[in-house]
Amino acid sequence: MNEKYAHITREGLWSNNVVFAQMLALCPTLAVTSTATNGLGMGLATTAVLLLSNVIISSVRHLVSPEVRIPVYIVLIATLVTLVDMSLNAWAHELYKVLGLFIALIVVNCAILGRAEAFASKNGMADSALDGLMMGLGFTAALVVIGGVREIFGSATLFANAHLLLGPAFSFLEMTIVPDYKGFLLMILPPGGFMVVGLLLAAKRVSDQRRAARAQLAAAEVAVN
Amino acid sequence: MLFAVVSLTILGTSFGLLLGVAARYLKVEGNPLAAEIEQLLPGSQCGQCGFPGCTGAAQALAEGSAPVTLCPPGGRAVVQALAAKLGIEADLSGVEEKGPMIAEVKEEICIGCTRCFKVCPTDAIMGAAQQIHVVFREACTACGKCEAVCPTESIKLQPIPVTLQSWHWHKPLVGESV
Amino acid sequence: MNIAHSPHAHAPVSIGKVMATVLLALTPATLFGFWLYGWPAVNLWAVSLIAAIVGEAFVLRLQNRKVRTVIMDGSGILTAWLLALSLPPYAPWWIAVLGSLFAVIIGKQVFGGLGQNVFNPAMAARVMLLISFPLEMTTWVAPAQAPGLLESLRITFLSQPIDGMASASLLGHVKTEFTRGIGLDQALTGYYAPMDMLWGSRAGSLGETAAVLLLIGGLFLIARRIITWHAPFAMLLGVAVPALLFNAIDANHYAGPMVHVLSGGLMLGAFFIITDPVTSPNTALGQFIFGLSCGLLTWIIRTWGGYPEGVAFAVLLMNAVTPIIDQYVKPRIYGRDRKGVALPAKKGT
Amino acid sequence: MKLFDLRGGVHPEGRKDLSVGRHIRVLPLPEKLFVPLQQHIGAPAVPVVNIGDHVLKGQLIATAQGAVSSSIHAPTSGTIVALGDHVAPHPSGLPVPTITLESDGADKWIATQTVDDPFALTPEDIAARVGAAGIVGLGGATFPAALKLNLSRNSGVLTLIINGGECEPYLTCDDRIMRERAAEIIEGIRLIALAVAAQEVLVGIEDNKPEAIAAMQAAAQGSVVKVVTMPSMYPMGSEKQIIQVLTGKEIPAGGRPADIGVLVHNVATAFAVQQAIRYGRPLLSRIVTVSGGAIKTPCNVETLVGTPVRELIAFADGYAQAATRLVLGGPMMGQEFTDTNVPVVKGTSGVLALTAAEVGQAEASPCIRCATCVRACPVGLLPLEMAAHIRVSDLSGAVDLGLKDCIACGSCSYVCPAHIPLVHYFNYAKGDLAAQERSKLKQEATKKLADARNERMARIERERAEAAAKRKAAKEARERAAKEAAEKAASETV
Amino acid sequence: MKLEELRGKLAYQGLLLGGVALLTSVALAFASRATEADIKAAEAADLKQSLAQVLPGEYENDLLKDTVTLAGKEGDVLVYRGRRAGKVEAVVYRVIGHGYAGNIVCVMGVSREGKILGVRVIAHKETPGLGDKIEPAKAKWIFDFDGKYLGDPVAEKWAVKKDGGVFDQFAGATITPRGVVNAVKGGLEFFAGNKAQLLDETGGAQ
Amino acid sequence: MSEYLLLLLGTALVNNVVLVKFLGLCPFMGVSKKMDGALGMGMATTFVLTLTTAMTWMLEHWLLMPLGIQYLRILAFILTIAAVVQFTEMLIRKFSPALYQVLGIYLPLITTNCAVLGIALLNVQEQNGFMHSLLYGFGSAVGFMLVMLLFTGLRVRLALAQVPPAFSGAPIGFITASLLALAFMGFAGLTAH
Ligand SMILES: Cc1cc2nc3c(=O)[nH]c(=O)nc-3n(C[C@H](O)[C@H](O)[C@H](O)COP(=O)(O)O)c2cc1C
Ligand SMILES: Cc1cc2nc3c(=O)[nH]c(=O)nc-3n(C[C@H](O)[C@H](O)[C@H](O)COP(=O)(O)O)c2cc1C
Numbered sequence A: 001m002n003e004k005y006a007h008i009t010r011e012g013l014w015s016n017n018v019v020f021a022q023m024l025a026l027c028p029t030l031a032v033t034s035t036a037t038n039g040l041g042m043g044l045a046t047t048a049v050l051l052l053s054n055v056i057i058s059s060v061r062h063l064v065s066p067e068v069r070i071p072v073y074i075v076l077i078a079t080l081v082t083l084v085d086m087s088l089n090a091w092a093h094e095l096y097k098v099l100g101l102f103i104a105l106i107v108v109n110c111a112i113l114g115r116a117e118a119f120a121s122k123n124g125m126a127d128s129a130l131d132g133l134m135m136g137l138g139f140t141a142a143l144v145v146i147g148g149v150r151e152i153f154g155s156a157t158l159f160a161n162a163h164l165l166l167g168p169a170f171s172f173l174e175m176t177i178v179p180d181y182k183g184f185l186l187m188i189l190p191p192g193g194f195m196v197v198g199l200l201l202a203a204k205r206v207s208d209q210r211r212a213a214r215a216q217l218a219a220a221e222v223a224v225n
Numbered sequence B: 001m002l003f004a005v006v007s008l009t010i011l012g013t014s015f016g017l018l019l020g021v022a023a024r025y026l027k028v029e030g031n032p033l034a035a036e037i038e039q040l041l042p043g044s045q046c047g048q049c050g051f052p053g054c055t056g057a058a059q060a061l062a063e064g065s066a067p068v069t070l071c072p073p074g075g076r077a078v079v080q081a082l083a084a085k086l087g088i089e090a091d092l093s094g095v096e097e098k099g100p101m102i103a104e105v106k107e108e109i110c111i112g113c114t115r116c117f118k119v120c121p122t123d124a125i126m127g128a129a130q131q132i133h134v135v136f137r138e139a140c141t142a143c144g145k146c147e148a149v150c151p152t153e154s155i156k157l158q159p160i161p162v163t164l165q166s167w168h169w170h171k172p173l174v175g176e177s178v
Numbered sequence C: 001m002n003i004a005h006s007p008h009a010h011a012p013v014s015i016g017k018v019m020a021t022v023l024l025a026l027t028p029a030t031l032f033g034f035w036l037y038g039w040p041a042v043n044l045w046a047v048s049l050i051a052a053i054v055g056e057a058f059v060l061r062l063q064n065r066k067v068r069t070v071i072m073d074g075s076g077i078l079t080a081w082l083l084a085l086s087l088p089p090y091a092p093w094w095i096a097v098l099g100s101l102f103a104v105i106i107g108k109q110v111f112g113g114l115g116q117n118v119f120n121p122a123m124a125a126r127v128m129l130l131i132s133f134p135l136e137m138t139t140w141v142a143p144a145q146a147p148g149l150l151e152s153l154r155i156t157f158l159s160q161p162i163d164g165m166a167s168a169s170l171l172g173h174v175k176t177e178f179t180r181g182i183g184l185d186q187a188l189t190g191y192y193a194p195m196d197m198l199w200g201s202r203a204g205s206l207g208e209t210a211a212v213l214l215l216i217g218g219l220f221l222i223a224r225r226i227i228t229w230h231a232p233f234a235m236l237l238g239v240a241v242p243a244l245l246f247n248a249i250d251a252n253h254y255a256g257p258m259v260h261v262l263s264g265g266l267m268l269g270a271f272f273i274i275t276d277p278v279t280s281p282n283t284a285l286g287q288f289i290f291g292l293s294c295g296l297l298t299w300i301i302r303t304w305g306g307y308p309e310g311v312a313f314a315v316l317l318m319n320a321v322t323p324i325i326d327q328y329v330k331p332r333i334y335g336r337d338r339k340g341v342a343l344p345a346k347k348g349t
Numbered sequence D: 001m002k003l004f005d006l007r008g009g010v011h012p013e014g015r016k017d018l019s020v021g022r023h024i025r026v027l028p029l030p031e032k033l034f035v036p037l038q039q040h041i042g043a044p045a046v047p048v049v050n051i052g053d054h055v056l057k058g059q060l061i062a063t064a065q066g067a068v069s070s071s072i073h074a075p076t077s078g079t080i081v082a083l084g085d086h087v088a089p090h091p092s093g094l095p096v097p098t099i100t101l102e103s104d105g106a107d108k109w110i111a112t113q114t115v116d117d118p119f120a121l122t123p124e125d126i127a128a129r130v131g132a133a134g135i136v137g138l139g140g141a142t143f144p145a146a147l148k149l150n151l152s153r154n155s156g157v158l159t160l161i162i163n164g165g166e167c168e169p170y171l172t173c174d175d176r177i178m179r180e181r182a183a184e185i186i187e188g189i190r191l192i193a194l195a196v197a198a199q200e201v202l203v204g205i206e207d208n209k210p211e212a213i214a215a216m217q218a219a220a221q222g223s224v225v226k227v228v229t230m231p232s233m234y235p236m237g238s239e240k241q242i243i244q245v246l247t248g249k250e251i252p253a254g255g256r257p258a259d260i261g262v263l264v265h266n267v268a269t270a271f272a273v274q275q276a277i278r279y280g281r282p283l284l285s286r287i288v289t290v291s292g293g294a295i296k297t298p299c300n301v302e303t304l305v306g307t308p309v310r311e312l313i314a315f316a317d318g319y320a321q322a323a324t325r326l327v328l329g330g331p332m333m334g335q336e337f338t339d340t341n342v343p344v345v346k347g348t349s350g351v352l353a354l355t356a357a358e359v360g361q362a363e364a365s366p367c368i369r370c371a372t373c374v375r376a377c378p379v380g381l382l383p384l385e386m387a388a389h390i391r392v393s394d395l396s397g398a399v400d401l402g403l404k405d406c407i408a409c410g411s412c413s414y415v416c417p418a419h420i421p422l423v424h425y426f427n428y429a430k431g432d433l434a435a436q437e438r439s440k441l442k443q444e445a446t447k448k449l450a451d452a453r454n455e456r457m458a459r460i461e462r463e464r465a466e467a468a469a470k471r472k473a474a475k476e477a478r479e480r481a482a483k484e485a486a487e488k489a490a491s492e493t494v
Numbered sequence E: 001m002k003l004e005e006l007r008g009k010l011a012y013q014g015l016l017l018g019g020v021a022l023l024t025s026v027a028l029a030f031a032s033r034a035t036e037a038d039i040k041a042a043e044a045a046d047l048k049q050s051l052a053q054v055l056p057g058e059y060e061n062d063l064l065k066d067t068v069t070l071a072g073k074e075g076d077v078l079v080y081r082g083r084r085a086g087k088v089e090a091v092v093y094r095v096i097g098h099g100y101a102g103n104i105v106c107v108m109g110v111s112r113e114g115k116i117l118g119v120r121v122i123a124h125k126e127t128p129g130l131g132d133k134i135e136p137a138k139a140k141w142i143f144d145f146d147g148k149y150l151g152d153p154v155a156e157k158w159a160v161k162k163d164g165g166v167f168d169q170f171a172g173a174t175i176t177p178r179g180v181v182n183a184v185k186g187g188l189e190f191f192a193g194n195k196a197q198l199l200d201e202t203g204g205a206q
Numbered sequence F: 001m002s003e004y005l006l007l008l009l010g011t012a013l014v015n016n017v018v019l020v021k022f023l024g025l026c027p028f029m030g031v032s033k034k035m036d037g038a039l040g041m042g043m044a045t046t047f048v049l050t051l052t053t054a055m056t057w058m059l060e061h062w063l064l065m066p067l068g069i070q071y072l073r074i075l076a077f078i079l080t081i082a083a084v085v086q087f088t089e090m091l092i093r094k095f096s097p098a099l100y101q102v103l104g105i106y107l108p109l110i111t112t113n114c115a116v117l118g119i120a121l122l123n124v125q126e127q128n129g130f131m132h133s134l135l136y137g138f139g140s141a142v143g144f145m146l147v148m149l150l151f152t153g154l155r156v157r158l159a160l161a162q163v164p165p166a167f168s169g170a171p172i173g174f175i176t177a178s179l180l181a182l183a184f185m186g187f188a189g190l191t192a193h
């Protein structure tokens, strides 16, 4: 059982990561990651929707007939998104202004419907919940990393404005790395977004390959001994 | 509040009905893909793919539950044809072209047991009980079934020798060497 | 046995020789730039080249590829050279370093190196610099104020301000004046002297000003069959024709063809940039279309766009179209019609 | 005469001056001749002699087999000492079936049939005699000449083109034969024209052979044969290209010259035809250019088919310096060989020993898409694209780009600044496609066999089932009958 | 009937989707009720905050409620008014300048004497690193306007230095500041032209 | 007229949906491997996007706004889009198998193409009129198709290139997209004058 949970966790966070492995949800991934803070906010909002939608869908999966499966899921997801949208608008207005349209667009985040189809409609509630959470956290991590890289190289800060967007509790995150940095605009502009994702993807691939090679080496050693 | 509930319910109900109707009346029958795929397979029904013959393999391919690299006798050509049909990119790295092979009988030790004769899916083996068997080059697909059943190991797969007719230029080796 | 395939003879050509010829063709305009802008220009050029070589060697080493052969083919050097020629001559050293590294690494090596890239590395780097550092990339100097060697080191390596030397490039100046509601007539006075433009005595990028020398270099390349006339000619046409047309309609708003052809990076672009074999189409007709579109886009961006100059953008945009041009513009195959259908078998003449 | 443009093409360094100045000399009779059974396009010939047989010069030793084939004659008189494998002039280096003939030194002709007025022969007769003489195209393709004559006669020929282009560098055998045997060639041409009822006869010669042009013009004086000077450019001599330049017409893709009413033959072929018709001499020898920077005395040699190449090299006084590469044919389309025992065959136009500088080989670097190859291709292909597709094993992509229209002339490889072995890619792809085609055919055949077997199995099964059912039915019937009979009997007894 | 059979029925599908829609819309309706007030408040706070930047100090009234709309050069202008002791002490409104890459939207606060209390750019498309020095977060330039009025400097000096005025331009970027200066100058002229209405002193014409 | 032209140009080039607005990236990265696919996806998207902008405009202005239930917007819009897409798919599949061959497999992907919902929502946000909305939708779709085709051409060429293993496939795809976005920045300000 534990192994299964570990597997779901590993899938969500790394090996089947929404952005770096499945290559889904690319729009928010690129659009809101000019800073790590934005990425974090977007990631958490998406995680909330992903978690809830997985739970709800896995609990109603037996009732739904195949013909209207997709519309029903979409309606459910849209409701959740609207809820998040309203809550952010009411209680995290600054963040809401920054993320803007992309909160509403969580509805069409292919990853959410994808998880609903691929996982929640086939698995039990607990598993689905964990899957939603891990996929969401994997997504959040990806956004934070992308945002962080863009922010560090773009303006030499990290989690700038976290207190404004996420609340004063998050101000500990804020960092200024180089005090009077000229700014490297490319990173903050659209081309920089694409480029950072491309470079990170390559980095992940190299790391996966290294790990596989090491595993192989280890296996070979075991075989020898 | 009331408006909201009523209008959205109506919207939902009508779309649901519409889709239900559509699904029922606009249904398209059958999956012709499996049949098309079967056309591409070698058809020797040898079972090396792990499916009960090419039909099973085609079914699995059409469902997407088998890789396009499943058929060893087909070699690269079949992999590419399948990949093109299914619109996917084939990873050819794992497909090793063994080079053409053929079964050959060592006449000295063939005891004419007819076991190979019975298993050959393409009737490539000639002979009768208690007689030495021979293999037709043109018909043998190198499936190896005969090799597996032969009690005296007298039937073996051998590479087909290269002739002037079958020789061709190898692929040029270019690029900086590491 | 390893039998060699025919042909057993080869024309006396190699990639290294091709690149060396282009470098040779660029030399007069480069030397002129050095003379015009003085030591800072030399510094910038040298820094660009060194950064490109070091950067390329580094990524090659990372991939365990042969460093020497690749560096010696000269393409990386040519890229850096062209980039240097398109930079403001007094730009600080880090602009050159960043640009060169971007060009050879992101523009070229991540695609697999020479011949594999789809965008012009030098222009990709130039655009990257322009949008990232607009201030440094639009600070021009008036020619003939060449500072001494020591001062040049201050300019290039300490990014010291260049008081009293700042000047606007022609296109930048015109754009600024337009936004103030000043017409072309007035804007051009004192800025546009045809003879100066021709010889290159004006504010601009390091190697773009000497129209005549660039033209000579280009013709030399055409004569040596490194490039063909199609793309350069078409590009000049693509700029000159709309310029002529609109100038005739409203002379106070639209500059004439001579102003356009002689200003900005057009000459350099037409003969040395859009002719980059790697990123341009591979048939004569394709190259003509490519050049014409580059010219048109350049004129459009200069005239209606937000940037004073558009050569680099036009080149990148058309680089993106190149695969499609290549797919649809192919030579007719012997014995087939344009669509690839076999010609009918018929006798008689 | 107005010439039409050749598309593409290249100007390789000619180097014809090496050998062109010397008269054709006849090679002394070799001791042993190795005559391969396949010296032509099509099926190999079948030997009609046995080991130990003594044969005369010109005697048939192997006969044509099947529709496309050509017969082979003894190049000299002597004894057949072996019927077996010998190294072949083929890039595979594989041994091929060869008749080995030990010369008796007498060089004694078999009785030949001379014809006093060859122009009185019928076209059919001429073609038959050409076929009997084992003449194949000497321009390189080695297609059986009689077949070409018959095909062309049947489809009607407007223009006969005689190919004196000799565009390959180094080679001067056609040049020399035109200078020295122009009259015979013109007669041969007229015979070919007669055999196919040609309306127009053009001899195309590149402008780098002024003496040959003069000699041919002089010989052609007063006949229908027109000698045309063409610009020197490679591959001017290729059939498709010479037709394009001389007539402005193009052979439809996948077609033959006959489709547009043209027949092309090489000048040496015309000479061979004349010899065969007038003197009844089969094709036993040909002129071979021995040249290259590594050869001491480059020259043209009249050589018997089957002569090992090493004798030719020795005849040209051997090597002046180390040869990096030995080539049969011209440098553009010829093939490398390493074993100097390979015999001269009907299609061998040259034996070259090239120095490293002449070969100019260098390691391939990546393609810079300079399109030099595109400009060089006489067919209008995109060599760089085809090679790129083949490199990633997308052969069908290369076919879509026109791989099958490539004439393998090598112009593209020659000019490529990146030294990419483009033609090598193309020939690999063509070979691989042919192999795929073969295996597909085999697959189809085996599919039929498998189906047949399955059907048979099913039938046997069915028959067995039917038989079982029948047996059962019969048994039941029997039982029923018995029962009925018993009942009847019972009732009767009641 | 079993669920399996039911699921195949047409009506079931329609009703299912309808039912889900019904449930969710109920949920949303409640959620909307719950958040409506907070959203309004957040938006109002947002606006207030931006007004406060150009209207330092305390005003007795709710600025958002005391507005007047007047015709300006670029269409209607919505003006918020701040009062002390019933008198309009300051007004805030929006002006638009033409920058390098498009419009620059500013808000400016003006005291009843016609002095600038503050100017802020709220939306622009200028080049980051070049034209964006008009944002207070990037440079102090925008504060140069504080306390200025028509007369200090004199009308012809209301321009960037390059054009003979008193305001700094940025190195390599003249167009942006020129646009802002022109807009602010226009705003002051608007104030001068509509002073009576703005200050609510049109003799009780309300 | 020229205003509409500028609008089209602006939405297709200057503020390109994919490269500037960051909408519709998943199909942009996923589908653009073959020219036919890109064309099919582009056409299908153009069809759906134009149709749904019209429908959502009507929904917003004739239902949600009058009834004051704008908070149901996301729900209503996405439902409409999903239904339109699925219905179109079934219809094409039934009545024009040939067209289905070309467009069919891409249609389901469009529901989750955020460009469709994104444009509909942007139209509301920017309070565009009907004609304006329609052009906005159409122009965006054209822009989508344009960059999709360009990008596909580039990727087809990259498939033949010797890209280092660490970068082959998706990473080089992103870097190419990055340079394409860089090129598109040249259009900035084109409609401002
Ligand atoms: C090949 C080349 C391409 C260039 N492309 C651009 C461009 O796209 N945008 C730009 O603003 N400047 C570009 N520049 C720089 C301009 O040409 C030039 O320096 C300046 O903008 C106008 O200078 P001028 O007034 O002296 O003509 C380029 C320079 C070169 C050499
Ligand atoms: C690239 C290429 C070059 C050729 N060059 C010559 C040549 O120079 N002279 C020649 O007679 N045939 C040449 N040929 C062969 C001709 O295409 C053609 O086969 C020949 O002229 C027909 O005459 P034949 O049947 O008498 O050999 C060449 C073929 C190719 C593909």
Ligand SMILES: Cc1cc2nc3c(=O)[nH]c(=O)nc-3n(C[C@H](O)[C@H](O)[C@H](O)COP(=O)(O)O)c2cc1C
Binding pocket: C130, C131, C134, C138, C168, C172, C173, C175, C176, C307, C308, E100, E101, E126, E127, E128, E130, E131, E132, E162, E169, E170, E171, E172, E173, E174, E175, E176, E177
């Ligand atoms: C990429 C780029 C971005 C620019 N952005 C701005 C800008 O945001 N604001 C501005 O006023 N000028 C901008 N400019 C224009 C020039 O820098 C400026 O108009 C011109 O050089 C005149 O300024 P000067 O009179 O200070 O030299 C930009 C130019 C370029 C090439």
Ligand SMILES: Cc1cc2nc3c(=O)[nH]c(=O)nc-3n(C[C@H](O)[C@H](O)[C@H](O)CO)c2cc1C
Binding pocket: C018, C019, C022, C075, C076, C078, C079, C080, C082, C108, C113, C114, C115, C116, C117, C119, C120, C121, C122, C123, C226, C227, C272, C273, C274, C275, C276, C277, C278, C279, D368
């Ligand atoms: C005629 C010619 C023009 C070239 N122009 C450029 C150029 O504009 N930019 C560049 O980076 N490299 C240029 N190169 C060099 C080379 O092609 C370039 O580095 C490749 O794009 C890298 O793959 C040129 C080379 C030649 C032969």
Ligand code: SF4
Binding pocket: B041, B042, B043, B044, B045, B046, B047, B048, B049, B050, B051, B052, B053, B054, B055, B057, B070, B071, B072, B073, B074
């Ligand atoms: S391995 Fe290939 S040939 Fe054999 S049964 Fe499977 S699919 Fe058919």
Ligand code: SF4
Binding pocket: B102, B103, B119, B120, B121, B122, B123, B124, B125, B135, B139, B140, B141, B142, B143, B144, B145, B146, B147
């Ligand atoms: S390997 Fe054996 S069983 Fe298989 S086809 Fe050949 S002969 Fe028949």
Ligand code: SF4
Binding pocket: D366, D367, D368, D369, D370, D371, D372, D373, D374, D383, D384, D412, D415, D416, D417, D418, D419, D420, D422
């Ligand atoms: S000649 Fe060579 S380098 Fe040039 S395009 Fe052709 S293959 Fe590429």
Ligand code: SF4
Binding pocket: D376, D377, D378, D379, D380, D381, D382, D383, D405, D406, D407, D408, D409, D410, D411, D412, D413, D422, D423, D426
């Ligand atoms: S070898 Fe083929 S592709 Fe190359 S030039 Fe000759 S015909 Fe063209």
Ligand code: FES
Binding pocket: A024, A025, A026, A027, A028, A108, A109, A110, F023, F024, F025, F026, F027, F112, F113, F114, F115
């Ligand atoms: S997130 Fe926008 S299309 Fe997938």
